[in-house]
Structure formats: structure tokens, C-alpha cells
Amino acid sequence: xxxxxxxxxxxxxxxxxxxxxxxxxxxxxxxxxxxxxxxxxxxxxxxxxxxxxxxxxxxxxxxxxxxxxxxxxxxxxxxxxxxxxxxxxxxxxxxxxxxxxxxxxxxxxxxxxxxxxxxxxxxxxxxxxxxxxxxxxxxxxxxxxxxxxxxxxxxxxxxxxxxxxxxxxxxxxxxxxxxxxxxxxxxxxxxxxxxxxxxxxxxxxxxxxxxxxxxxxxxxxxxxxxxxxxxxxxxxxxxxxxxxxxxxxxxxxxxxxxxxxxxxxxxxxxxxxxxxxxxxxxxxxxxxxxxxxxxxxxxxxxxxxxxxxxxxxxxxxxxxxxxxxxxxxxxxxxxxxxxxxxxxxxxxxxxxxxxxxxxxxxxxxxxxxxxxxxxxxxxxxxxxxxxxxxxxxxxxxxxxxxxxxxxxxxxxxxxxxxxxxxxxxxxxxxxxxxxxxx
Numbered sequence: 396x397x398x399x400x401x402x403x404x405x406x407x408x409x410x411x412x413x414x415x416x417x418x419x420x421x422x423x424x425x426x427x428x429x430x431x432x433x434x435x436x437x438x439x440x441x442x443x444x445x446x447x448x449x450x451x452x453x454x455x456x457x458x459x460x461x462x463x464x465x466x467x468x469x470x471x472x473x474x475x476x477x478x479x480x481x482x483x484x485x486x487x488x489x490x491x492x493x494x495x496x497x498x499x500x501x502x503x504x505x506x507x508x509x510x511x512x513x514x515x516x517x518x519x520x521x522x523x524x525x526x527x528x529x530x531x532x533x534x535x536x537x538x539x540x541x542x543x544x545x546x547x548x549x550x551x552x553x554x555x556x557x558x559x560x561x562x563x564x565x566x567x568x569x570x571x572x573x574x575x576x577x578x579x580x581x582x583x584x585x586x587x588x589x590x591x592x593x594x595x596x597x598x599x600x601x602x603x604x605x606x607x608x609x610x611x612x613x614x615x616x617x618x619x620x621x622x623x624x625x626x627x628x629x630x631x632x633x634x635x636x637x638x639x640x641x642x643x644x645x646x647x648x649x650x651x652x653x654x655x656x657x658x659x660x661x662x663x664x665x666x667x668x669x670x671x672x673x674x675x676x677x678x679x680x681x682x683x684x685x686x687x688x689x690x691x692x693x694x695x696x697x698x699x700x701x702x703x704x705x706x707x708x709x710x711x712x713x714x715x716x717x718x719x720x721x722x723x724x725x726x727x728x729x730x731x732x733x734x735x736x737x738x739x740x741x742x743x744x745x746x747x748x749x750x751x752x753x754x755x756x757x758x759x760x761x762x763x764x765x766x767x768x769x770x771x772x773x774x775x776x777x778x779x780x781x782x783x784x785x786x787x788x789x790x791x792x793x794x795x796x797x798x799x800x801x802x803x804x805x806x807x808x809x810x811x812x813x814x815x816x817x818x819x820x821x822x823x824x825x826x827x828x829x830x831x832x833x
Contacts, residue, residue: 413648416641419702426580426699433587440590445597446502448543450534451486452511454501454518457528463494467522471499474521475514484510505533546601553605554578557612565619573704574615577695581611584691585684592683599680607688614654614696618647622701633725635718640705644697655693662686 405411415422446453458467472492479487486504493500501518511531519526554575561571585604589596621643625632629639662685669679708714 412641412645414641415644415697416637416702416705419706422698422702426695430580430583430587433584433590436587436591440593442586442590443593443595444543445595445600446534447598448540448596449504450537450540451502451504452506452514453532453534454503454515455495455530455532456499456501456518456522456524457530458498458522458524460497463497463499465494468492468494468499471501471518471521474517475501475503478514478517482510482513484514486510487514542598546598549601549605553608557608561616561619564616565623567623569704569707570619572707573700574612574619576703577615577692577700578608578611580695580699581607581688581691585688588687589683594683595680597680599678600684603681603684604688607685607692610658610689611692611695614651614692615700617650618644618696618701619704621647622704629717630720633721635721636708636714637705637718640701644701648697651693651697655689658689659686662689 456471472490475487475490475492479485479490484506486506487510491500491502499522501514503514506514511533515526515529515531519529522528557578558571558575561574562568565571582604585607589600594600622640625639625643625646626636629636632639634642662682665678666682666686669682709718
């Protein structure tokens with residue numbers, strides 16, 4: 396755990412960086428392949444719409460404990476199909492029969508009252524249960540279409556509210572575009588998985604889809620908020636917009652992964668229980684939508700939304716000018732390699748000038764010996780000045796000072812010479828303490 400914590404700290408501090416923004420075309424290609432497969436499954440196989448959307452008749456058969464198994468499912472399916480074929484009931488010729496939470500569920504297309512009673516008797520004989528153990532629900536096609544239209548309307552209203560919220564919060568329509576593209580990416584992948592897997596689409600599926608769109612939006616908004624924070628004072632950091640946005644993704648990467656794993660573990664457990672133990676039902680439909688949508692949402696918030704926003708922002712003249720200014724500053728530092736030399740500090744290690752092996756502690760040359768204010772080697776030659784110090788500094792970085800002396804000890808700058816014009820010797824200068832005394 397400490398190693399993971401160190402990795403997270405290094406990502407947040409920028410010591411370790413994954414280039415999410417720079418490799419945007421790779422992530423776009425991966426998403427394109429997944430979306431293409433989802434659309435292909437949707438067009439070729441289509442969605443297995445539940446009875447709530449298409450209308451029909453549903454028979455719920457309560458079985459004794461342990462008898463709601465695959466053998467009874469096959470027996471009921473064959474009996475209903477045979478009776479529908481002999482009686483000319485085309486709507487029940489291909490019934491959908493599966494287990495559901497300790498019972499068996501039989502679904503057919505819309506039937507008349509007489510046809511419904513006839514199919515009910517066939518199911519009762521095949522299952523060997525009393526008539527009171529079978530419940531019948533008839534759903535008209537008109538009501539099913541109304542449910543589908545309301546679900547679609549709810550999805551459109553949700554997307555409009557998302558656009559308005561992101562635009563109002565970030566004051567940036569480009570982030571709204573990035574958020575909507577990420578949501579559409581998650582929606583298409585989730586619907587495509589339903590088409591490819593053949594799972595039934597029920598109202599629980601619609602609930603799951605709306606839930607995962609909210610989860611994806613939450614993750615995307617967190618990343619966008621960090622992008623806005625890093626790019627607020629972009630001119631002072633000498634970073635390009637893409638670099639600051641990529642740092643934001645790295646800083647939120649550990650949080651996004653941890654949140655997604657914590658959310659996917661219980662949803663995966665629900666999906667396993669719904670498929671393996673309970674069979675078909677609302678729990679399975681809800682769990683599949685949540686599992687696929689949360690995984691797609693975590694991917695899109697990191698690999699799709701932020702790179703797309705950066706790509707749109709780089710079209711702005713102001714962002715392009717700031718990036719060019721940052722690159723010019725960086726090139727200037729590369730030309731002058733001493734431009735980034737750090738200022739001297741007391742705890743900074745001292746090094747000799749390049750190419751001089753003396754005084755480096757390796758034993759290649761005599762160590763310098765300090766004599767007064769000047770460092771000399773053992774042979775008496777001046778030692779090399781420590782690297783990074785000015786000529787007017789000593790080995791400790793302090794300014795060189797002349798040795799202090801009293802007035803009587805101070806030597807004269809030069810001897811007084813006789814003046815040629817006066818033809819006599821000039822008086823010598825006396826110390827101040829002896830002036831006026833005879």
C-alpha cells in the first residue's frame with residue numbers, strides 16, 4: 396500500500412507522468428473500435444426489448460422449492476410452442492421462457508382473452524402446479540410504446556440539463572461538448588453490450604442507464620475542475636495548456652481508479668447473483684447496465700473527455716499564443732544552459748570547476764589548504780575557486796574582506812620621493828596620534 400501511495404504522490408507532484416493528452420489519437424482509435432462493435436451489434440442483432448416496451452402477456456409460474464430449473468423451462472417452452480402451432484396461435488409460437496427468482500416466467504406476444512386462457516392451461520399441465528400458482532399480466536402495445544417514449548424523453552432532458560450545468564459551472568462550452576461526447580460514448584457502449592449479449596431491456600435497464608450517466612458525469616466534472624485549477628494561472632507556470640491538463644488527469648488518476656473499483660465490486664457481485672442464482676429479473680438488468688456503464692464512464696473521463704477539451708482549446712488564439720510563449724521560454728533555457736543555475740544557499744554542496752580533479756575528495760590531487768582569505772594547495776599554488784562562486788567570494792560564499800589593521804600598522808601606499816621643484820625633502824606623513832607633538 397505504501398508503494399501505491401508513493402505512486403499516487405509522484406503522479407500528483409508531476410514526478411511521474413502518463414501522457415494521456417499527447418496520445419489522444421491512440422485512445423480515440425481504441426474507443427472507435429469499441430463503439431463500432433457496439434453499433435454493429437445494435438444494427439445486426441438489435442435490442443431484446445422487454446414486454447414492458449413491446450406489449451404482450453407474461454405468465455409467472457410459482458414452482459416448489461428447487462423445481463424452477465432448466466428442465467422445467469424446456470418442458471414448458473416445448474408444450475406452449477406445440478399447443479400454439481396446433482391451435483394456430485402465432486403470437487405464442489416462440490415464447491420466451493426463463494427462470495426468475497425461484498419461479499418460471501413465460502412471455503408471449505399480445506393475446507386475446509380466450510387465447511391467454513388456453514396458454515395458461517397448457518403451462519399449468521406442463522408445470523404440474525395448481526391454477527393459483529400462475530399469475531397473468533397483459534400489457535398492451537400502446538402502453539409499451541408510451542413507456543419507451545417517456546424513457547427517451549427522460550434521457551434527452553437529462554442530457555440538456557448536463558450541458559447547461561457544465562456550461563454554467565465552468566463558463567466554458569468546450570467542456571460541455573467534452574462531457575456530452577463522453578456521455579454519448581458510455582451510452583452507445585452500454586446499449587451495444589445489451590445488443591451483443593441478448594439481455595432483455597426492461598425499465599430497470601433504463602434506470603441503470605440514467606444512473607451510469609450520472610456517475611460518468613461526476614467523474615468527468617472532477618477531472619475538469621482540476622484542469623481549470625491548473626490552467627487558471629497558466630502564464631506563471633511556463634506550461635502549455637496540454638501539459639497543465641495532462642497533469643490534472645494524472646493528479647486525479649488514482650482517485651478515479653479507486654472510486655471506480657469501489658463502485659464496480661458490489662455491482663459485479665449483484666450481476667453475478669442476478670445471473671447465476673436468480674436468473675432473469677430486474678436485478679440482473681440493473682446490474683449489467685451499472686457495471687458496463689461505470690467501467691465505460693471511468694475510461695471516457697480519463698481518455699476521451701479531457702483530450703477532446705484540450706484539442707478544442709488549442710484552436711483558440713489566446714491558448715495558441717500562450718503555448719508559443721511557453722515554448723520560446725523553454726528554448727531560451729536550452730540555449731543558455733546556465734540560465735537555470737540555482738542560487739547559492741548555505742547548505743548547497745561545493746564542487747570544483749569542471750576539468751579540475753583537485754579537492755574533489757577522490758585522492759587525485761592535493762587537498763586545498765585555506766591560508767588567510769585564499770585557498771592554496773599543499774604545494775603552495777592557489778587552489779581552484781569552488782564552482783559557482785564569484786572571484787570576490789571566499790570558499791564559504793562570503794565576500795572577501797581586507798585584513799583589519801590600526802592606523803599605526805597600516806603601511807604607506809608608496810614612499811615619499813624628493814620634490815624636484817622645491818629642492819628639498821618633503822616631510823613624511825605622521826600618524827594622527829603623533830600630530831602636533833614636538
